[in-house]
Amino acid sequence: MPEFIFISQAEGSIHINSDFNFSIFLSEFCDDTPISYGVKLAGISWGIDIFKINKNFKNKFQEYISNSSNGISPYAKKFYYESIRPLAEPEYVIIAFIKAHDQIPKNYISLVKDLLSLSLKEYNSSKTNDFRKCLENALRKLDPLLSSSVDIYLNYDLYDSYGQGKIGESDRNKRKCRFCGKTIEDGVKFSNKAHIIPEAFGNKKFICNEECDNCNHFFGENIETHLIKYFDFFRVFSQTKGKEGPLKIHFDNNNILSNRNIVNIPTDESSSNNMIYIVNKTASKTDSIDINNLSIPFKIKNIVEQNIYKSIIKMGINFLPPQYLSYFSETIKWLLGQKQSTELPLGFRRNNFSPSSPEPSLGLFIRSNDNFNLPFLIVSFHFYFTTFFLIAPFCSQDRRTFITPQEIEDTKNILKPILDDNYDIISLNSLNPIEYIINLNLKHTPKKQ
Known part of the structure; x- marks a missing residue:
């Protein structure tokens, strides 16, 4: 089913998943022929149509909606009342639709929204009529990020705790x-x-x-x-x-x-x-x-290291969308102490000594395909300098145990853009209490005269 994204200057973006072809439909109301572009994002080709909407367009659309004899599509009617009619007058808006491809995962839609929103922001502020130039500038800004992270978005649905209640x-x-x-x-x-x-x-x-x-x-x-x-x-x-x-x-x-x-x-x-x-x-x-x-x-x-592991996976189960909970019945037994094991998946610990925020955060990476070389659920927990990336053990959707460096090689490669070079592979199997020692080294620096 095609994916369409509506972007306007004032109203933000709306994602539409529908067989209804909005591009062909909207062109009937335009005074000018829509401008079309081909864009390649991290190896995936997109088609983009730009519609310049004026008052005449809005009047034509309203007249079409009012004429019940046309057998109006429910998608078109919903789109008019929710996205077209609320626009202020006079307001010059741009509506862009994306003709998506079958290989586009859900997460990739948000990246395209970012591209178009960034393009429109520059278009609005630069007083240029060359939208292609704005699009290319936005693409240059985003493509290095997309190219390095595309494997994550192709294999995982991402959930973040930011703004969650x-x-x-x-x-x-x-x-x-x-x-x-x-x-x-x-x-x-x-x-x-x-x-x-x-x-x-x-x-x-x-x-x-x-x-x-x-x-x-x-x-x-x-x-x-x-x-x-x-x-x-x-x-x-x-x-x-x-x-x-x-x-x-x-x-x-x-x-x-x-x-x-x-x-x-x-x-x-x-x-x-x-x-x-x-x-x-x-x-x-x-x-x-x-x-x-x-x-x-x-x-x-x-400190029992396996309890550190359990704490982070427990947070992930708390945050997990309910449709996935049945896959983790054995994981929950382990969390409750009803299942014992000292052979758990290896994990990753990243240290970044320039923290962007002292606030804690939790992330879920939920596999969106049948690539069984990758774990179904990775839970990330960030606080201050440190971020843990831990695989939820005993998931019924996994074919591997991920307990050896060879078994987590694909996972490491997927996460590499996030891990950078400041990470180590860790084992949190131990049930034996251990002692941590942190040395705080202070050096006196005289004030400059």
Whole structure:
């Protein structure tokens, strides 16, 4: 079925999936012949028709809609009332339609929208009548990105937590827990807010309605604490606030790290919001400190790496569109501790030391085809410097286990544009508690005179 995209200067974009050929239909109302272009995006060819709509066009379209003897297509009527009639007068708009090809995946439509919107933005501001030039400029800006990421869009549907609110059934009486499968009739409650990204990372609004209080308590007490402890150091430096406000983290070697003034040192208000305070509970006033070469270790004990893995996959199950949940019954058993394994898929950890945002984010990569060399679900979790990309284990739609470097080679190649060169392949199989040590190295830099 063809894909059509409507772009106007003021109304944004509308995606239409229909057998109805809007390009041929709209040309009947135009004073001028539509301008046609051929565009190649990351190896995929598109046809683009540009319609310049004036008042006469709108009047012709309205007259056609009013004449019931024409046997009006429901698509045309809907398009007129929702997209044409609301346009202001006099308003010079451009409507572009994309004649899509069979190989175009759903995600690719959004990229074409970006291309056309960028083209129109320049067209509006440049006072030129040469739309092709604007289109070519936009293509030059976007094509390197598309060329490097095309394999991701051809193989995966992408979901991002940005701007998301509550996920799942709004009526408590109709809710079914995604993990234990129970409802209110089975005796469980849905009273607590089940934060998809733990609240310890600053998340307040991204909530799953379909996680019962019992499962929420289980994950909060047994699983998510390990992910939180892993990021404790960076939660302070990112100025994250917990339930009680600014953080005060006690590490296992008597060091305390906080993003609030815990030592009552006078500071001016403008700088205090960005201050980090470090205290050692056993230090003496007479201890000497070399401020020119100071290294402070922060020890975090009893972290179980498999629980870090579980925490991130659990977030993915919370966020997962409901039509896919049945594929993960074995995954959910593993999350609940009803299934044990120390042979889990390898994952990727990317470190970017120029964070664009301190806000946490969650992403889903859901395979959109039968390429069984790739995992069905990849869950990404980003916080501060670090992003994890983890494969959801035990999915019924997977043919591979992805436990060896050879088995994840295709996955690595797909994700390479996102991973850049700042990643390592990781295993989070271990059930044994381990100790993490983060060394904070401080160097005194004298002020320039």
